[in-house]
Amino acid sequence: MPLLSIEKVTKSFGGLTAVSNVSMHLNKGELVGLIGPNGAGKTTLFNLLTGVYEPTSGSIKLQLEEEKNPRELGGLKPYNVTKTGLARTFQNIRLFKDLTVLDNVRIAMHQNIQYQLPSAFLHFNKYHKEEDRLKEEAERLLDIFHLAHKKNELAKNLPYGEQRHLEIARALATKPVILLLDEPAAGMNPQETASLTETIKWLRKEFDLTILLIEHDMSLVMKICERIYVLDYGMLIASGKPAEIRANKRVIEAYLGEEVSHA
Amino acid sequence: MTSVLTKKNLLILGCILLTFVLVQVLMSVGFITSFHEITLATICINIILAVSLNLVTGFTGQFSLGHAGFMSIGAYVCALIVMRFDSVAGFLVGILAAALAATIVGILIGIPTLRLKGDYLAIATLGMAEIIRVVFLNLEITNGAAGLSGIPRYTNWFWMYLFVVLTIVLINNFIRSSHGRACISIREDEIAAESMGINTTKFKVMAFAIGSFFAGIAGALYASYFYFIKPNTFGFLKSIDILVIVVLGGMGSITGSIIAAVLLALVSTFLQSFTAVRMIFYALVLVIIMIFRPQGLLGTKEITDLFKFRRKNERIE
Ligand SMILES: Nc1ncnc2c1ncn2[C@@H]1O[C@H](COP(=O)(O)OP(=O)(O)OP(=O)(O)O)[C@@H](O)[C@H]1O
Ligand SMILES: [Mg+2]
Numbered sequence: 001m002p003l004l005s006i007e008k009v010t011k012s013f014g015g016l017t018a019v020s021n022v023s024m025h026l027n028k029g030e031l032v033g034l035i036g037p038n039g040a041g042k043t044t045l046f047n048l049l050t051g052v053y054e055p056t057s058g059s060i061k062l063q064l065e066e067e068k069n070p071r072e073l074g075g076l077k078p079y080n081v082t083k084t085g086l087a088r089t090f091q092n093i094r095l096f097k098d099l100t101v102l103d104n105v106r107i108a109m110h111q112n113i114q115y116q117l118p119s120a121f122l123h124f125n126k127y128h129k130e131e132d133r134l135k136e137e138a139e140r141l142l143d144i145f146h147l148a149h150k151k152n153e154l155a156k157n158l159p160y161g162e163q164r165h166l167e168i169a170r171a172l173a174t175k176p177v178i179l180l181l182d183e184p185a186a187g188m189n190p191q192e193t194a195s196l197t198e199t200i201k202w203l204r205k206e207f208d209l210t211i212l213l214i215e216h217d218m219s220l221v222m223k224i225c226e227r228i229y230v231l232d233y234g235m236l237i238a239s240g241k242p243a244e245i246r247a248n249k250r251v252i253e254a255y256l257g258e259e260v261s262h263a
Numbered sequence: 264m265t266s267v268l269t270k271k272n273l274l275i276l277g278c279i280l281l282t283f284v285l286v287q288v289l290m291s292v293g294f295i296t297s298f299h300e301i302t303l304a305t306i307c308i309n310i311i312l313a314v315s316l317n318l319v320t321g322f323t324g325q326f327s328l329g330h331a332g333f334m335s336i337g338a339y340v341c342a343l344i345v346m347r348f349d350s351v352a353g354f355l356v357g358i359l360a361a362a363l364a365a366t367i368v369g370i371l372i373g374i375p376t377l378r379l380k381g382d383y384l385a386i387a388t389l390g391m392a393e394i395i396r397v398v399f400l401n402l403e404i405t406n407g408a409a410g411l412s413g414i415p416r417y418t419n420w421f422w423m424y425l426f427v428v429l430t431i432v433l434i435n436n437f438i439r440s441s442h443g444r445a446c447i448s449i450r451e452d453e454i455a456a457e458s459m460g461i462n463t464t465k466f467k468v469m470a471f472a473i474g475s476f477f478a479g480i481a482g483a484l485y486a487s488y489f490y491f492i493k494p495n496t497f498g499f500l501k502s503i504d505i506l507v508i509v510v511l512g513g514m515g516s517i518t519g520s521i522i523a524a525v526l527l528a529l530v531s532t533f534l535q536s537f538t539a540v541r542m543i544f545y546a547l548v549l550v551i552i553m554i555f556r557p558q559g560l561l562g563t564k565e566i567t568d569l570f571k572f573r574r575k576n577e578r579i580e
Pocket of ligand 2: 042043044091
């Protein structure tokens with residue numbers, strides 16, 4: 001059984017069906033792309049996976065290796081989804097802007113914290129030990145993205161590309177099994193995108209991750225994804241290897257249609 | 264850094280003790296008169312109220328207009344207990360019961376209202392505080408609109424100072440813990456917080472409960488200092504008073520709340536001799552400060568940031 005199974009998921013907003021009867025799956029360790037024109041329903045699908053929205057119908061099942069039965073994620077609160085092992089970044093960066101880089105990462109570590117309320121108030125030894133560990137771990141994560149030396153800066157003062165990196169570091173701090181990246185290369189220049197591509201590949205190995213990636217930058221998607229799903233008007237119109245997707249008529253039409261309407 | 268006996272902590276402890284002794288000496292030599300003492304009591308009680316409201320509104324970002332409601336619960340609970348058990352032990356039991364009663368009501372009110380946001384939450388908390396006031400107005404045991412008088416006085420400089428210090432230390436520690444950071448993340452971006460594994464409802468209610476706990480203590484100290492309480496003492500205007508201190512000092516700065524509580528009490532005392540223009544002056548001071556410092560006197564800065572700054576400079580490579 002796949003790690004994550006999305007089965008006939010639909011999400012309607014009033015009259016608009018943003019995600020329509022979509023079935024997808026992620027196998028353990030895969031790096032899968034999710035593409036589609038603007039408004040296709042990609043971000044909405046992420047919101048369904050992470051509990052921001054509840055599916056109108058359908059189910060989302062997570063089958064962890066160490067567990068006998070799959071867990072239903074549809075309808076869980078976002079913090080419970082995160083606890084079960086899904087973490088995400090946001091298309092429109094949603095950092096804790098007025099907090100430091102370090103705090104952004106430490107907040108995401110809260111769910112694994114090892115001290116209780118009494119220690120929070122009285123700063124017992126446990127508090128100090130645990131906070132030291134937290135800081136070390138956070139700095140190690142920040143180091144991956146070359147942000148450790150900026151740990152005391154406010155998140156809002158980082159340049160755009162680094163804010164995107166910090167969002168990934170923050171997501172990793174929740175110790176995810178599956179990482180969902182919503183247009184991580186948006187607004188980056190080609191060099192930054194190239195280096196991000198390498199980082200994503202490396203992260204998957206290092207953290208034993210399964211990754212679902214939304215991206216408009218085709219060079220990035222085609223280069224690193226093993227499989228790709230294509231959404232258009234909320235419906236899944238194609239899925240397969242990058243080469244197959246590139247040659248798929250419906251995909252080309254969907255994208256051409258977009259370019260024509262944009263012109 | 265696992266010992267509590269760090270240089271910094273010893274320094275802080277020294278300052279705390281020194282302040283206590285200093286005021287005590289000034290009182291015994293008569294430099295601080297019993298008239299000044301009332302201002303001192305107001306300052307202490309307002310610090311407890313403002314710092315605890317700051318946790319809810321400044322740090323967690325939940326706009327509450329009902330803090331005086333929780334203060335009133337503490338005041339009545341402690342008053343009723345200390346009137347029956349007229350002793351220091353009764354007073355201390357009264358404070359504890361006051362804090363717990365306020366916490367329980369805080370949780371009960373917090374669970375339904377904290378689903379609301381912004382203006383709606385403000386109005387809901389305002390309404391809840393009004394309900395509390397009306398309940399006290401109509402209960403027999405609280406003696407209705409006439410209130411309770413002849414409450415034995417046990418609140419003195421020692422107890423006030425002790426609880427001020429406890430409030431500041433405990434809330435400051437909380438904010439610097441993982442739990443406190445979870446609260447702050449709600450203020451920053453609720454959706455992101457929730458997506459990073461923070462149970463936002465739980466932490467909003469937690470902040471509200473802690474805020475109510477200390478508001479209850481403030482109420483208890485008030486009741487046993489001023490002999491006399493009535494429901495209208497803890498009305499809408501009292502909640503606004505506390506909020507003004509928080510906003511003026513800086514939402515998200517404990518130091519700011521302390522400074523603002525002291526400042527406003529001094530301004531208000533000083534203006535007491537100009538009864539006619541007093542409220543106009545008071546309002547003017549507020550307006551001027553908010554025009555020039557919309558983020559409050561200290562913004563989100565703390566006095567401890569001064570030390571951080573120095574350390575940072577030393578480490579430049
Ligand atoms: N909360 C909402 N309420 C109403 N409509 C929504 C909501 N969220 C998304 N939609 C609509 O659903 C459709 C899909 O939006 P979505 O953001 O998922 O697209 P997307 O594929 O991520 O597009 P983009 O590439 O521009 O990010 C759009 O028509 C959008 O307007
Ligand atoms: Mg999107």
